Amino acid sequence: MILPKAFNKSWNVEKDGPLIKFEYDALQNTGFSDEVKQFLSLAGLPETPAPYLDFTSSQGVLKPITSIFSMPEEFQNCWFLGSTASGDPICLIRETENVVFLDKSNDDKRVFINSSINQFAECLLVYSIMLDKAVQINGEDAFIDNDIPEPVITWLKERLNNIDPKCMGNECFWTTEVGSFYG
The missing domain is CATH 3.40.1580 (SMI1/KNR4-like)
Structure with a gap:
Protein backbone atom coordinates (compact mmCIF):
# COMPACT_ATOMS: atom_id res chain seq x y z
CA MET A 1 0.00 0.00 0.00
CA SER A 116 -8.75 2.17 1.12
CA ILE A 117 -7.86 5.70 0.05
CA ASN A 118 -4.20 4.62 -0.27
CA GLN A 119 -5.12 1.79 -2.64
CA PHE A 120 -7.38 4.11 -4.61
CA ALA A 121 -4.55 6.62 -5.09
CA GLU A 122 -2.14 3.85 -6.07
CA CYS A 123 -4.64 2.54 -8.65
CA LEU A 124 -4.94 6.06 -10.10
CA LEU A 125 -1.15 6.18 -10.35
CA VAL A 126 -0.98 2.78 -12.08
CA TYR A 127 -3.75 3.82 -14.47
CA SER A 128 -1.73 6.91 -15.41
CA ILE A 129 1.34 4.75 -16.05
CA MET A 130 -0.80 2.44 -18.22
CA LEU A 131 -1.85 5.42 -20.33
CA ASP A 132 1.80 6.37 -20.81
CA LYS A 133 2.59 2.82 -21.94
CA ALA A 134 -0.32 2.83 -24.40
CA VAL A 135 0.76 6.19 -25.85
CA GLN A 136 4.34 4.97 -26.26
CA ILE A 137 3.13 1.99 -28.26
CA ASN A 138 0.09 3.31 -30.17
CA GLY A 139 0.54 7.07 -30.20
CA GLU A 140 -0.95 10.15 -28.54
CA ASP A 141 -4.60 9.20 -29.21
CA ALA A 142 -4.37 5.63 -27.89
CA PHE A 143 -6.72 6.27 -24.97
CA ILE A 144 -9.17 8.46 -26.89
CA ASP A 145 -9.30 5.92 -29.72
CA ASN A 146 -9.61 3.03 -27.24
CA ASP A 147 -6.48 1.54 -28.78
CA ILE A 148 -4.84 0.05 -25.68
CA PRO A 149 -2.55 -2.88 -26.56
CA GLU A 150 -3.47 -6.23 -24.99
CA PRO A 151 -0.12 -6.58 -23.13
CA VAL A 152 -0.70 -3.16 -21.54
CA ILE A 153 -4.23 -4.16 -20.49
CA THR A 154 -2.86 -7.38 -19.01
CA TRP A 155 -0.17 -5.41 -17.14
CA LEU A 156 -2.85 -3.04 -15.76
CA LYS A 157 -5.10 -5.89 -14.59
CA GLU A 158 -2.19 -7.56 -12.81
CA ARG A 159 -1.11 -4.33 -11.11
CA LEU A 160 -4.65 -3.43 -10.01
CA ASN A 161 -5.13 -6.94 -8.65
CA ASN A 162 -1.82 -6.76 -6.75
CA ILE A 163 -2.76 -3.40 -5.22
CA ASP A 164 -6.28 -4.41 -4.18
CA PRO A 165 -7.64 -7.82 -5.23
CA LYS A 166 -11.19 -6.77 -4.25
CA CYS A 167 -11.15 -3.94 -6.83
CA MET A 168 -11.15 -6.45 -9.68
CA GLY A 169 -14.28 -8.20 -8.43
CA ASN A 170 -17.49 -8.57 -10.37
CA GLU A 171 -19.27 -5.27 -11.14
CA CYS A 172 -16.53 -3.15 -9.50
CA PHE A 173 -15.36 0.19 -10.88
CA TRP A 174 -11.89 -0.93 -12.04
CA THR A 175 -13.23 -4.14 -13.58
CA THR A 176 -15.69 -2.05 -15.61
CA GLU A 177 -12.96 0.41 -16.63
CA VAL A 178 -10.64 -2.36 -17.83
CA GLY A 179 -13.55 -4.08 -19.57
CA SER A 180 -14.27 -0.92 -21.55
CA PHE A 181 -10.98 -1.41 -23.42
CA TYR A 182 -12.54 -4.45 -25.08
CA GLY A 183 -15.65 -2.56 -26.25
Whole structure:
Protein backbone atom coordinates (compact mmCIF):
# COMPACT_ATOMS: atom_id res chain seq x y z
CA MET A 1 0.00 0.00 0.00
CA ILE A 2 1.43 3.33 -1.07
CA LEU A 3 2.24 5.92 1.60
CA PRO A 4 1.63 9.67 1.18
CA LYS A 5 5.26 10.63 0.53
CA ALA A 6 5.70 7.84 -2.03
CA PHE A 7 2.51 8.90 -3.81
CA ASN A 8 3.62 12.54 -3.93
CA LYS A 9 6.99 11.49 -5.30
CA SER A 10 5.44 9.21 -7.92
CA TRP A 11 2.59 11.46 -9.11
CA ASN A 12 3.75 13.57 -12.06
CA VAL A 13 2.15 16.95 -11.38
CA GLU A 14 3.47 18.38 -14.67
CA LYS A 15 1.87 15.65 -16.77
CA ASP A 16 -1.08 14.49 -14.69
CA GLY A 17 -2.10 17.69 -12.90
CA PRO A 18 -1.95 19.05 -9.37
CA LEU A 19 -3.00 17.35 -6.17
CA ILE A 20 -5.76 18.63 -3.91
CA LYS A 21 -4.74 18.34 -0.27
CA PHE A 22 -7.24 18.32 2.56
CA GLU A 23 -6.60 20.30 5.75
CA TYR A 24 -5.64 17.93 8.56
CA ASP A 25 -7.41 19.99 11.24
CA ALA A 26 -10.67 19.91 9.25
CA LEU A 27 -10.45 16.09 9.16
CA GLN A 28 -10.20 15.72 12.96
CA ASN A 29 -13.91 15.25 13.71
CA THR A 30 -14.75 13.06 10.73
CA GLY A 31 -14.31 9.73 12.52
CA PHE A 32 -11.79 8.47 9.95
CA SER A 33 -8.53 6.78 10.95
CA ASP A 34 -5.26 8.69 11.26
CA GLU A 35 -4.10 6.82 8.15
CA VAL A 36 -6.93 8.33 6.05
CA LYS A 37 -6.41 11.80 7.55
CA GLN A 38 -2.67 11.67 6.88
CA PHE A 39 -3.10 10.45 3.33
CA LEU A 40 -5.64 13.11 2.40
CA SER A 41 -3.66 15.92 4.07
CA LEU A 42 -0.13 14.91 3.05
CA ALA A 43 -0.73 13.33 -0.38
CA GLY A 44 -4.20 14.44 -1.36
CA LEU A 45 -6.00 13.44 -4.52
CA PRO A 46 -5.35 14.48 -8.13
CA GLU A 47 -7.65 17.25 -9.37
CA THR A 48 -8.85 15.48 -12.53
CA PRO A 49 -7.16 12.10 -13.01
CA ALA A 50 -7.88 9.51 -15.67
CA PRO A 51 -10.28 7.87 -16.18
CA TYR A 52 -12.19 11.16 -16.29
CA LEU A 53 -12.56 11.58 -12.52
CA ASP A 54 -12.93 14.94 -10.80
CA PHE A 55 -11.99 15.85 -7.24
CA THR A 56 -12.12 19.63 -7.64
CA SER A 57 -15.75 19.79 -6.47
CA SER A 58 -14.75 18.68 -2.95
CA GLN A 59 -12.49 21.75 -2.73
CA GLY A 60 -10.26 19.81 -0.35
CA VAL A 61 -13.01 19.49 2.25
CA LEU A 62 -14.40 16.14 3.36
CA LYS A 63 -18.14 16.34 4.17
CA PRO A 64 -20.97 13.82 4.48
CA ILE A 65 -22.73 13.60 1.12
CA THR A 66 -26.04 14.26 2.88
CA SER A 67 -24.79 17.75 3.78
CA ILE A 68 -24.07 18.49 0.10
CA PHE A 69 -26.87 16.74 -1.79
CA SER A 70 -30.42 15.92 -0.83
CA MET A 71 -30.12 12.23 -0.07
CA PRO A 72 -31.75 9.80 2.36
CA GLU A 73 -30.33 9.45 5.87
CA GLU A 74 -28.93 6.00 4.96
CA PHE A 75 -26.14 7.79 3.06
CA GLN A 76 -24.86 9.83 6.02
CA ASN A 77 -21.83 7.54 6.34
CA CYS A 78 -20.79 8.39 2.75
CA TRP A 79 -18.29 11.27 2.68
CA PHE A 80 -17.98 13.10 -0.64
CA LEU A 81 -14.60 13.07 -2.44
CA GLY A 82 -15.48 13.88 -6.06
CA SER A 83 -17.25 12.45 -9.08
CA THR A 84 -16.95 10.03 -11.97
CA ALA A 85 -17.22 11.00 -15.65
CA SER A 86 -20.97 10.32 -15.40
CA GLY A 87 -21.32 12.67 -12.45
CA ASP A 88 -21.75 9.87 -9.94
CA PRO A 89 -20.46 10.88 -6.49
CA ILE A 90 -17.26 9.19 -5.31
CA CYS A 91 -17.36 8.67 -1.56
CA LEU A 92 -15.34 7.36 1.34
CA ILE A 93 -17.42 5.14 3.65
CA ARG A 94 -16.79 6.06 7.27
CA GLU A 95 -17.07 2.61 8.90
CA THR A 96 -15.05 0.60 6.38
CA GLU A 97 -12.97 3.42 4.79
CA ASN A 98 -13.75 1.85 1.40
CA VAL A 99 -13.93 4.10 -1.66
CA VAL A 100 -17.16 3.70 -3.66
CA PHE A 101 -19.25 5.59 -6.14
CA LEU A 102 -22.99 6.02 -5.91
CA ASP A 103 -24.57 4.92 -9.19
CA LYS A 104 -27.19 7.61 -9.86
CA SER A 105 -28.71 5.58 -12.70
CA ASN A 106 -29.25 2.63 -10.35
CA ASP A 107 -30.92 4.14 -7.24
CA ASP A 108 -27.56 5.30 -5.81
CA LYS A 109 -26.30 1.73 -5.54
CA ARG A 110 -22.84 1.67 -3.95
CA VAL A 111 -20.27 0.44 -6.47
CA PHE A 112 -16.96 -0.66 -4.96
CA ILE A 113 -13.81 1.11 -6.15
CA ASN A 114 -11.08 0.34 -3.59
CA SER A 115 -10.59 -0.97 -0.05
CA SER A 116 -8.75 2.17 1.12
CA ILE A 117 -7.86 5.70 0.05
CA ASN A 118 -4.20 4.62 -0.27
CA GLN A 119 -5.12 1.79 -2.64
CA PHE A 120 -7.38 4.11 -4.61
CA ALA A 121 -4.55 6.62 -5.09
CA GLU A 122 -2.14 3.85 -6.07
CA CYS A 123 -4.64 2.54 -8.65
CA LEU A 124 -4.94 6.06 -10.10
CA LEU A 125 -1.15 6.18 -10.35
CA VAL A 126 -0.98 2.78 -12.08
CA TYR A 127 -3.75 3.82 -14.47
CA SER A 128 -1.73 6.91 -15.41
CA ILE A 129 1.34 4.75 -16.05
CA MET A 130 -0.80 2.44 -18.22
CA LEU A 131 -1.85 5.42 -20.33
CA ASP A 132 1.80 6.37 -20.81
CA LYS A 133 2.59 2.82 -21.94
CA ALA A 134 -0.32 2.83 -24.40
CA VAL A 135 0.76 6.19 -25.85
CA GLN A 136 4.34 4.97 -26.26
CA ILE A 137 3.13 1.99 -28.26
CA ASN A 138 0.09 3.31 -30.17
CA GLY A 139 0.54 7.07 -30.20
CA GLU A 140 -0.95 10.15 -28.54
CA ASP A 141 -4.60 9.20 -29.21
CA ALA A 142 -4.37 5.63 -27.89
CA PHE A 143 -6.72 6.27 -24.97
CA ILE A 144 -9.17 8.46 -26.89
CA ASP A 145 -9.30 5.92 -29.72
CA ASN A 146 -9.61 3.03 -27.24
CA ASP A 147 -6.48 1.54 -28.78
CA ILE A 148 -4.84 0.05 -25.68
CA PRO A 149 -2.55 -2.88 -26.56
CA GLU A 150 -3.47 -6.23 -24.99
CA PRO A 151 -0.12 -6.58 -23.13
CA VAL A 152 -0.70 -3.16 -21.54
CA ILE A 153 -4.23 -4.16 -20.49
CA THR A 154 -2.86 -7.38 -19.01
CA TRP A 155 -0.17 -5.41 -17.14
CA LEU A 156 -2.85 -3.04 -15.76
CA LYS A 157 -5.10 -5.89 -14.59
CA GLU A 158 -2.19 -7.56 -12.81
CA ARG A 159 -1.11 -4.33 -11.11
CA LEU A 160 -4.65 -3.43 -10.01
CA ASN A 161 -5.13 -6.94 -8.65
CA ASN A 162 -1.82 -6.76 -6.75
CA ILE A 163 -2.76 -3.40 -5.22
CA ASP A 164 -6.28 -4.41 -4.18
CA PRO A 165 -7.64 -7.82 -5.23
CA LYS A 166 -11.19 -6.77 -4.25
CA CYS A 167 -11.15 -3.94 -6.83
CA MET A 168 -11.15 -6.45 -9.68
CA GLY A 169 -14.28 -8.20 -8.43
CA ASN A 170 -17.49 -8.57 -10.37
CA GLU A 171 -19.27 -5.27 -11.14
CA CYS A 172 -16.53 -3.15 -9.50
CA PHE A 173 -15.36 0.19 -10.88
CA TRP A 174 -11.89 -0.93 -12.04
CA THR A 175 -13.23 -4.14 -13.58
CA THR A 176 -15.69 -2.05 -15.61
CA GLU A 177 -12.96 0.41 -16.63
CA VAL A 178 -10.64 -2.36 -17.83
CA GLY A 179 -13.55 -4.08 -19.57
CA SER A 180 -14.27 -0.92 -21.55
CA PHE A 181 -10.98 -1.41 -23.42
CA TYR A 182 -12.54 -4.45 -25.08
CA GLY A 183 -15.65 -2.56 -26.25
